[in-house]
Amino acid sequence: MRVFVTGGTGLIGSAVVAELLGHGHTVLALARSDSSATALKTAGAQAIRGDLADLGALRAGAAQADGVIHLAFANDFSSPAAVAVAVAVAEEGAALATLGEELIDSGRPLVTASGTPYAPGRSSTEADPLPTIGPVGGRSRSVAGVLDLASRGVRSAAVRLPRTVHNQGRGGFAGLLTEMARRTGVSGYPGDGAQRWPAVHALDTAVLFRLVLEQAPAGTAWHAVDDEGDAVRDIAAVIGRRLGLPVEPVPQEAFGPLGPIFATDQPSSSAYTRQTLGWEPRQPSLLADLENIQP
Numbered sequence: 001m002r003v004f005v006t007g008g009t010g011l012i013g014s015a016v017v018a019e020l021l022g023h024g025h026t027v028l029a030l031a032r033s034d035s036s037a038t039a040l041k042t043a044g045a046q047a048i049r050g051d052l053a054d055l056g057a058l059r060a061g062a063a064q065a066d067g068v069i070h071l072a073f074a075n076d077f078s079s080p081a082a083v084a085v086a087v088a089v090a091e092e093g094a095a096l097a098t099l100g101e102e103l104i105d106s107g108r109p110l111v112t113a114s115g116t117p118y119a120p121g122r123s124s125t126e127a128d129p130l131p132t133i134g135p136v137g138g139r140s141r142s143v144a145g146v147l148d149l150a151s152r153g154v155r156s157a158a159v160r161l162p163r164t165v166h167n168q169g170r171g172g173f174a175g176l177l178t179e180m181a182r183r184t185g186v187s188g189y190p191g192d193g194a195q196r197w198p199a200v201h202a203l204d205t206a207v208l209f210r211l212v213l214e215q216a217p218a219g220t221a222w223h224a225v226d227d228e229g230d231a232v233r234d235i236a237a238v239i240g241r242r243l244g245l246p247v248e249p250v251p252q253e254a255f256g257p258l259g260p261i262f263a264t265d266q267p268s269s270s271a272y273t274r275q276t277l278g279w280e281p282r283q284p285s286l287l288a289d290l291e292n293i294q295p
């Protein structure tokens with residue numbers, strides 16, 4: 001397949017591009033800078049210049065492809081100002097709607113990144129709905145719009161990502177904890193730290209994106225979860241040890257708009273995804289991968 005990828009230079013996207021190229025697909029990827037275009041070409045992909053706000057570039061990319069994988073998002077939450085998050089959410093919504101429109105009645109796949117939901121008192125499953133409130137609730141509404149395109153001839157699907165998608169000790173919520181620890185001199189966690197976050201390695205995630213692109217029926221959601229839930233104080237403990245910093249609880253407010261999400265116990269299961277698509281994570285768990293953090 002010739003696949004149009006957004007976010008192909010990111011932590012997850014670069015793994016997805018390599019996975020696709022390694023399995024006989026070709027990749028056309030959105031590049032918003034010269035350096036990103038160079039990185040994509042070096043990886044073996046073709047680059048198309050533009051950013052998520054450039055709806056013409058998105059249309060052109062989707063029109064040339066047999067399928068689309070969307071991973072770009074303009075906010076990495078390292079400076080989680082509420083306004084910046086809202087702008088990024090709105091921009092992504094418009095971008096996804098544009099990609100979807102281009103594929104209507106084509107039967108071609110549109111696979112978008114999403115997030116694992118929260119189910120009180122148990123691990124969430126692929127059958128649970130996404131939360132549409134909170135700082136990133138708008139992202140869930142955009143994903144729902146994509147899945148609705150199943151009834152309009154798009155083989156749409158969502159890969160729901162856990163709180164930390166990691167590679168070489170970097171990425172996701174655990175990566176934000178690490179950055180905060182470096183900045184403040186304390187490896188902090190909100191609440192008592194017993195809340196659990198799910199996690200997966202980026203290389204395993206990439207395999208799932210490929211399988212979903214190749215096989216998933218229209219309108220379906222999948223869970224890229226390896227660790228069902230790591231206690232946040234265990235994550236903070238590895239970070240603190242690697243950086244030689246004290247490990248302590250810190251107020252939820254210190255985490256900005258993401259504070260309430262950081263404080264929530266939100267384990268998640270991928271049993272249905274593994275069973276149905278034959279996906280089996282093989283890479284190191286989050287706690288093992290965090291051992292790659294360098295002081």
Ligand SMILES: NC(=O)c1ccc[n+]([C@@H]2O[C@H](COP(=O)([O-])OP(=O)(O)OC[C@H]3O[C@@H](n4cnc5c(N)ncnc54)[C@H](OP(=O)(O)O)[C@@H]3O)[C@@H](O)[C@H]2O)c1
Binds near residue numbers: 006007033162164171
């Ligand atoms: N990593 C995680 O733990 C995690 C967990 C849950 C969900 N997710 C979601 O998964 C997706 C990918 O995450 P990631 O960790 O791979 O992110 P990342 O490493 O920050 O990469 C972001 C990618 O998006 C591109 N991008 C950002 N803003 C853009 C814009 N305005 N126009 C065009 N391209 C833009 C970046 O391009 P440049 O290289 O040019 O900057 C880069 O390729 C995001 O939707 C993220 O929210 C990630």
